[in-house]
Amino acid sequence: MILDSIKARQKQIFRNPMRRGCALSLCAIFLCAVNLVFGGDEVVQRKILATSDMHGMLTSSDGGMTRYATRLQQERRNAASPMLVIDCGDTLCGSYSALKTQGALPRAVFDMLKVDVFVPGNHEFEFTPERFAQLAPPQSVAANLTLQHRKYPGWKLFELDKIRIAVIGLAEFHTAKRFLPRDGFRMRSPEEALAEVMPEIRKAKPDLVVLAVHGGIYYAGGTLFKLLAPYPEIKLILGGHTHEEIPARKVGQALYVQPGNRAQNVSEVVATFRAKDRQLLFLESRLIPLGKTPPSPDVLRKIDKELKKVEQDGLRPLGREISVGPGGLYPSAGALAMEAMLARPETDAACFLEYRPGQKLQKIKNCGELFQILRYYDPIVVLQVPAEVWRELQKIRVKSPSRLILMQKPGTQSKKILNVALSEYLAAGAGNAATKVGEQLAPFYKTCRELGPVRTLVEEHLAR
Numbered sequence: 454m455i456l457d458s459i460k461a462r463q464k465q466i467f468r469n470p471m472r473r474g475c476a477l478s479l480c481a482i483f484l485c486a487v488n489l490v491f492g493g494d495e496v497v498q499r500k501i502l503a504t505s506d507m508h509g510m511l512t513s514s515d516g517g518m519t520r521y522a523t524r525l526q527q528e529r530r531n532a533a534s535p536m537l538v539i540d541c542g543d544t545l546c547g548s549y550s551a552l553k554t555q556g557a558l559p560r561a562v563f564d565m566l567k568v569d570v571f572v573p574g575n576h577e578f579e580f581t582p583e584r585f586a587q588l589a590p591p592q593s594v595a596a597n598l599t600l601q602h603r604k605y606p607g608w609k610l611f612e613l614d615k616i617r618i619a620v621i622g623l624a625e626f627h628t629a630k631r632f633l634p635r636d637g638f639r640m641r642s643p644e645e646a647l648a649e650v651m652p653e654i655r656k657a658k659p660d661l662v663v664l665a666v667h668g669g670i671y672y673a674g675g676t677l678f679k680l681l682a683p684y685p686e687i688k689l690i691l692g693g694h695t696h697e698e699i700p701a702r703k704v705g706q707a708l709y710v711q712p713g714n715r716a717q718n719v720s721e722v723v724a725t726f727r728a729k730d731r732q733l734l735f736l737e738s739r740l741i742p743l744g745k746t747p748p749s750p751d752v753l754r755k756i757d758k759e760l761k762k763v764e765q766d767g768l769r770p771l772g773r774e775i776s777v778g779p780g781g782l783y784p785s786a787g788a789l790a791m792e793a794m795l796a797r798p799e800t801d802a803a804c805f806l807e808y809r810p811g812q813k814l815q816k817i818k819n820c821g822e823l824f825q826i827l828r829y830y831d832p833i834v835v836l837q838v839p840a841e842v843w844r845e846l847q848k849i850r851v852k853s854p855s856r857l858i859l860m861q862k863p864g865t866q867s868k869k870i871l872n873v874a875l876s877e878y879l880a881a882g883a884g885n886a887a888t889k890v891g892e893q894l895a896p897f898y899k900t901c902r903e904l905g906p907v908r909t910l911v912e913e914h915l916a917r
């Protein structure tokens with residue numbers, strides 16, 4: 454039923470509409486048989502599977518990379534023709550196991566999935582761009598990314614049993630704003646990146662052009678409708694970043710699909726081509742929930758030792774038990790982070806941007822629980838900032854429920870230059886709320902000193 458309704462919507466997507474009186478039966482779609490007939494023509498089908506925003510989630514009750522591993526195994530076993538497997542990023546960062554291994558454990562599981570294309574998300578850079586340069590899987594494709602002077606491949610051509618599919622990768626468009634400027638790091642605009650790769654792709658004459666992007670249909674500064682208008686040959690967009698579940702939506706000439714997050718679903722796209730000239734006839738897509746697929750025992754066995762070590766680490770008690778939230782010892786996670794930053798002798802003042810819609814009072818006694826309230830790696834930097842600029846920062850207002858907290862140590866009022874601690878993300882002006890902070894601080898980036906990730910500062914502080 455679901456498939457039928459999606460199919461009905463897909464009818465509009467292509468210039469070569471389904472011919473009257475012809476329909477593929479449900480079972481035929483899933484068989485991927487080589488000798489299907491459609492509208493009097495013999496057709497062939499190829500399947501593309503896509504994930505996004507798995508956020509280092511290895512196991513969970515309703516998804517996770519280990520359940521996806523099982524599904525992939527089944528898909529590969531049953532496939533009548535080769536498939537393409539694509540991941541649209543925010544894969545290596547976001548879980549406690551990712552944090553404790555600096556992305557290494559999710560990367561190990563990612564390798565076991567044997568994905569064909571990987572597009573870096575914004576969180577891939579969270580352990581610093583230097584760490585991502587070490588972690589980046591060899592399948593990385595990103596037409597807009599140069600990291601450590603290395604320009605990533607912008608697109609790849611796959612030949613699946615004579616059907617040629619070009620896949621373009623675009624990393625999240627605002628990644629450069631999420632950390633302080635780096636030598637050898639450059640993000641080209643998506644317009645510039647597409648203008649560069651599309652002539653090469655047109656020359657290669659693939660049978661299908663796919664855009665895999667760590668981004669939603671709408672983004673700050675534009676929309677995919679506008680971005681892709683000059684490129685009607687891009688027929689399929691595999692998206693991510695916004696964590697939406699979108700089984701099928703028409704974006705200009707293309708079909709947009711997005712699977713949600715944490716491997717709760719995988720996007721499945723079936724492309725049907727006329728066999729004689731490999732012309733794309735239509736695309737169909739749906740989301741396959743992974744909650745009922747058992748986690749792969751094979752993968753679990755391989756990571757068992759490392760996973761147990763991480764779980765054990767989560768139980769490591771903090772120096773003292775605290776309560777965080779309304780009525781607690783610390784009214785918010787931000788207040789705790791501020792105290793830890795100000796406890797460091799290198800700092801005169803600190804600044805923290807917190808997002809706290811509907812927070813509850815929580816007892817925090819171990820490292821795993823601390824992760825629940827401070828989930829981001831957030832490297833803390835200290836910048837030398839003139840007192841007048843510090844006063845300007847105090848005037849910045851951000852939209853609720855975000856809150857910008859600023860505090861200064863007693864006895865530093867007469868200082869002309871203040872050592873201000875804040876997360877690198879905030880200093881760089883990431884997110885709309887923090888843009889003004891970044892604008893004020895940009896002239897002082899060269900004075901930057903690193904203090905370490907926020908959670909380490911808090912753990913050390915609570916141990917004192």
Ligand SMILES: [Zn+2]
Nearest residue numbers: 543574575694
């Ligand atoms: Zn993202």
